[in-house]
Amino acid sequence: MSGGEDGGGSFEDRLRAARRRQGLDTRPSEQSGGPDGSGPSALSIGLRVGLELVSALAVAVAIGWWLDKWLHTSPVLLALFVLLGGAAGMLNVWRLMGLGRQPPGDKRN
Amino acid sequence: MDPIGQFQLHTVGSFVGASVNFTQANLMMLLAAALILAMLYFGARPRAIVPGRLQALAELSYNFILGMCTDQIGEEGRKFFPLVFALFFFILFGNLIGVWPYAFTFTSHIATTLALAAMVMVLSTVVALRLHGWKFFTYFVPAGVPKLILPLLVPIEVLSYVSRLVSLSVRLFANMMAGHVMLEVFGAFIVMLGAAGVMFWAPAALSFATTVALIGFEILVGTLQAYVFAVLTCIYLHDAVHLH
Numbered sequence: 024m025s026g027g028e029d030g031g032g033s034f035e036d037r038l039r040a041a042r043r044r045q046g047l048d049t050r051p052s053e054q055s056g057g058p059d060g061s062g063p064s065a066l067s068i069g070l071r072v073g074l075e076l077v078s079a080l081a082v083a084v085a086i087g088w089w090l091d092k093w094l095h096t097s098p099v100l101l102a103l104f105v106l107l108g109g110a111a112g113m114l115n116v117w118r119l120m121g122l123g124r125q126p127p128g129d130k131r132n
Numbered sequence: 133m134d135p136i137g138q139f140q141l142h143t144v145g146s147f148v149g150a151s152v153n154f155t156q157a158n159l160m161m162l163l164a165a166a167l168i169l170a171m172l173y174f175g176a177r178p179r180a181i182v183p184g185r186l187q188a189l190a191e192l193s194y195n196f197i198l199g200m201c202t203d204q205i206g207e208e209g210r211k212f213f214p215l216v217f218a219l220f221f222f223i224l225f226g227n228l229i230g231v232w233p234y235a236f237t238f239t240s241h242i243a244t245t246l247a248l249a250a251m252v253m254v255l256s257t258v259v260a261l262r263l264h265g266w267k268f269f270t271y272f273v274p275a276g277v278p279k280l281i282l283p284l285l286v287p288i289e290v291l292s293y294v295s296r297l298v299s300l301s302v303r304l305f306a307n308m309m310a311g312h313v314m315l316e317v318f319g320a321f322i323v324m325l326g327a328a329g330v331m332f333w334a335p336a337a338l339s340f341a342t343t344v345a346l347i348g349f350e351i352l353v354g355t356l357q358a359y360v361f362a363v364l365t366c367i368y369l370h371d372a373v374h375l376h
Contacts, residue, residue, distance in 0.1 A: 071303075074303055078295045078302060079291055079292060079299075081295075082294050083291050107287050107291055110288045110291075111291035111295060114289070115295060115299070
């Protein structure tokens with residue numbers, strides 16, 4: 024320990040100052056690129072958005088197809104659920120980008 | 133060249149393994165679990181005030197996951213610490229073991245990741261139902277929306293909720309599978325170009341360098357995806373506990 028530069032202050036203060044210098048105290052959030060603290064790259068955002076769109080659509084198509092088979096209403100429900108799934112995918116992306124469902128005063132993430 | 137063949141399961145442990153369908157994926161899962169337990173056991177054993185390397189590793193991983201739980205879920209997050217810890221380290225060790233030559237990445241199978249994601253989704257739904265009862269279903273009713281368009285919005289919200297299962301599992305599975313296909317393709321390039329004659333040795337060296345870079349990249353992706361899975365688990369549990 025050199026102890027020269029910032030002799031004053033408790034250990035906690037010096038630790039906090041050191042952590043701030045190293046940028047270790049940034050809170051991880053849903054949108055952050057990961058533990059290394061660097062922001063997400065454009066490619067990773069693109070892949071994530073694509074995945075959110077496709078996964079909602081896939082679930083909707085599966086449900087619609089299965090309901091059609093069960094109720095013998097062939098293309099009606101599948102068509103309906105494709106539309107709903109597309110909308111749900113857009114909703115997922117909307118949420119992913121941190122735009123949706125945040126009542127004022129709710130400090131989620 | 134068959135970049136997909138590496139994902140084929142085969143039984144290990146001669147006839148005993150074959151009789152219970154014990155595959156190399158199961159073996160790697162057991163190995164990952166044993167490594168995690170060993171890390172924690174040997175890390176916690178010294179109980180030194182000034183921790184050694186292994187003890188520091190164990191303590192840091194404990195604090196890392198505990199911080200993630202309390203940051204994302206809130207104080208109630210402490211209850212879910214064991215789950216998130218187990219999930220994060222199981223996936224992390226699975227991804228990192230997979231980089232090892234001759235090893236197998238069990239997270240590159242949709243069956244594994246879908247089972248993990250289903251566990252998270254079922255748990256968070258059950259937690260929400262137990263904490264909030266019927267009020268849980270107000271989660272699917274956005275606030276401040278005219279009653280007339282609710283029949284349209286509620287199915288969309290439900291689909292969005294269910295699609296978490298797919299996106300959570302496919303994200304991990306696709307990342308790991310794509311990385312290992314790339315490794316296999318560039319690894320095969322080295323052999324094929326190297327065997328094609330001296331004039332192809334330069335591109336062979338280039339694909340060797342790419343393979344080295346890909347292995348580093350794979351370590352990064354494996355760590356990141358384990359982190360993402362754990363953080364998303366925490367966020368879904370936050371939604372279950374608080375319902376907004």
